[in-house]
Amino acid sequence: MFELKVQNIRGEQLVLTDSKSYDVLEISGLNPPAAGISTSTITGTDGVRFGSSRIEKRNVVITLNIKYPIEENRINLYRFFQVKRYIKLYFSTRTRNVWIEGIVESFENNHFTNLQKPVISILCPEPYWKAIDEITAYFRTSQELFEFPFSIPNTGIPFSERLIIADTYINAGDVPTGGIIEFTASGAVENPKFINNTTGEFFGFDYEMQSGDKIVLNTNYGEKSAVLKRSYYEINIISSRITGSKWIQFEAGENSISYTADSGSEYLSVKVSAVQKYEGV
Secondary structure (H helix, E strand, O other): OEEEEEEOOOEEEEEOOOOOOEEEEEEEOOOOOEEEEEEEEOOOOOOOEEEEEOOOOOEEEEEEEEEHHHHHHHHHHHHHHHOEEEEEEEEOOOEEEEEEEEEEEEEOOOOOOOOOOOOEEEEEEOOOEOOOOOEEEEEEEEOOOOOOOOOOOOOOOOOEEEEEOOEEEOOOOOOEOOOEEEEEOOOHHHHEEEEEEOOOOOEOOOOOOOOOEEEEEEEEOOOOOEEEEEEOEEEHHHHHHHOOOOOOOOEEEEEEEEEEEEOOHHHHEEEEEEEEEEEOO
């Protein structure tokens, strides 16, 4: 079983499966999209030389059956599938719950048949299906150990303990993805840096954070930014990145990640969030 739900530019949603108004007859565009592969010939030699490859846009095509009353239900579809307008598709099965954004390319329907079966084409510029729930990892340099009820032996007890600033970040998607990395300072922190140990990439700042500061680093394609949030102000600090910094991507599978600072790391906590991406569902 599966569920298909659409959301229009106004945020209105319509469930198309298990509906009294529509039957979903067919959906194409659920499989991994085709790749565009560039090659060149080699003079005097069989075969070709590989140049590059990339995944093109995704085309999702939905075929519906409109139930009685046909005219009212068809007109209701126009509210959600407006040609050249934004649309968001939600698709869920027993194992995956995902969404994708696109633009309605066409709405084709034959008004002069007893059974009206519109075919709706949606072009998705970013070709990957994305998981509904973000994956999140938290880092901090101490772990609270003080709990109630309690008793204190003569030798004493720790109220907290220092943790190693490293953890494992799991990206269970099919393809690499960017993420949002948030540095929060509870004291003075000098030159914070985030590291993906799996890929060897890092992103660091030549900047001294004050208590209460937050740096938000977004490494998602099309959204890349580095912003300092201090009190009511937001400041672009991309010019403060250190030499060698990369817009970190998380590989499919397991990523070992960590952070550091030249000083004040004990006052620094880091949150990492990302969306899992899938080639197909």
